[in-house]
Amino acid sequence: MPFAHIIALAVKEFLALLRDKRGRYVLIGPPIVQLLVFSFAATFDLNHVPVAIYNQDTGSASRELISHIEGSPNFEIIRSINHDADIAPLIDNKDVLLVLHIGPNFSADILRGSSTPIQVILDGRNSNTAMIAMNYLRSILLDFNRDSMKKQGQTGPRTVLEIRNWYNENLQSRWFIVPGIVGLLTLVVTLLVTALSVAREREAGTFDQLLVTPFRPVEILIGKAIPGIVVGLVESTVIILLAIVLFKIPLRGDIGALYLGIALFLLSATGIGLMISSIAVTQQQAILGAFLFMVPAVILSGFATPIANMPIVVQWLTYLDPLRYFLVVVRGVFLEGDSYALLFNQYWPMLIIGIVTLAFAGWLFRHRMY
Template sequence: MLGRILALTVKEFLALFKDKRSRFVVVIPPLIQLLVFGYAASFDLNHIPYAVYDRDGGYAARELLAHFQGAPSFELVRPIQRQEEIAELIDRRAALLVIQIPPRFTADLVSGRTAPVQVLIDGRNSNSAQIAQSDVSRILTGFNQDWIAQHQLQGMPVSLVTRAWYNPNLESRWFFVSGLVGLLTLVVTMMVTALSVAREREQGTFDQLLVTPLRPVEILIGKAMPGILIGTLEASLVVTLAVFWFKVPLTGGLGVLYSGILLFVLAAVGVGLMISSLAATLQQALLGAFLFLVPAVILSGFATPIDNMPDAVQTLTLVDPLRYYLVILRSVFLEGAGFELLLPQMWPLALIALATLAAAAWLFRHRMS
């Protein structure tokens, strides 16, 4: 039995790698994608273009604006002279926000009254708007504290002392790069498996495979091997890049990490083979791959938290293998989690792997044109 499986595995690898382009496509693009996406995927705003409409011109206004100029993520587009320029700058997205300082600003401040500062933010990207808004209020708080200290006024008697665990500077790159490990593992595994059976069906060679003495289980193992090996290898490469290139701290153990990787790759291979054996043509397989891939990514919590989804959708995410894998990756990377904390993520993965692989083996025989 082992010999037959080995022979089939070798054949599968040859089928995949004999074509120079498909060899290239499996290895290089995912690495390039990690590099590009690793830099692209971040919610941190480090270039906030802003404009200033200073209708006061007093020294307090200048002091306030100095606080903005001192903030590294804020970039002054230009000072504005007329009201109409505000809309013009925001409309064409030259500025994300405009700070308008009213006349009498300095006079108000000096006489101890609260002076309003108008902040206009482009809300087309609601997330950036929200981040910019909190950055502005942080700068204003800093200005207030300085002003209070300089003029010996009574400040707020209560303060918030905030700390973030696992990611003290709240770098969203750590979150996304560890997530990208999951995304790219999934994409590569799907690419290798989802089209494999469908291609043989379209060419008619799958029927030939079925009349050989190979049993469905053996065919399953043979078809699954390239996906498992390439998926695991790709995951290792991507993890290496994440640690050494992007400097994401890997605080957990490799044993937990690889248990997670293996379970996830098995589940992804299962889904891929199931799609492939359901499809009659390559086009159907490709459609099936996307119909799985896109929702799997969206519902995994890769970019937007699962907790924000409505309950019905949250239930749907329970069958998404990527959901569990991302929690495992992020916990192992950032929280240093061990087996006992991740068991609730691991058994659903094992279950999905088992169910989809069994379904694929069954479909091999029972879906004949």
């Protein structure tokens, strides 16, 4: 009998969710569009950084250095200037991100075998972009230095760094961002679906009616949780397929380990959504409440900025965030080929968050009356 209760309730929830054409559309269309747009947009890699060259040197060494920069896909030389006074307007107006200033004695110094400085003036308004551009420039200069030392027959200690990157060999941002978006979009959709389910009935007054039916709170809880979990499961599966087929992200680990992570993550997201929903009195409160949870949850999850860079106190806070664990699972299974054992420490916190929040939501059903 309880089983029939749960099925009946779940069917009713699905109908409430899907009967509206616009409601159906927002569950399917926007997440796909977001995946596409954000996967292309959300990258820290720079290309075609606009550069101006201020070259006072007439020798061949400076020409060679400039051709090194021209050859890089990261930079695009769009201006050559001849006066100090030209620098400020170019940077101020955001025409270029950086100006490279080569002094008049550049080639002569290099020929004599002495060290010569070049100057870079960067627009620091976005300091991360400035720092990345600076790193690119340093790598180019490292190559240039090695070449010109070889030409002059200098034999210093012959040591080089042989750098290899594990898991993401060419350091493509997209490999990092797209699995992250799987977590992000799954969270957004699941939370919105569940956050509104109780609040909608509270606002309409039908929740009180539901409570006086022979349904037990546990049955109501499960019936309300099922749509969130099913929608989240479909949503994440579609995004994962797109990530593999369209974005060619390698899936190196066990798909079972991934789906165990998804199941536990959906459990915790549904729990949080239902908890917010049972606290809220109106739909507006529910949506804004979901939002108040979601934004910090995304920021603290390590989606775009590493958790290790946060202050210790903030790092403690991230342990409450289910997305934090899920992102490790998705990225671990996709890129690092992790399986169950290595991810155990990510699984159990999500299970605990899920159980605690669901229990609290069930308790609130009976104890928060309006």
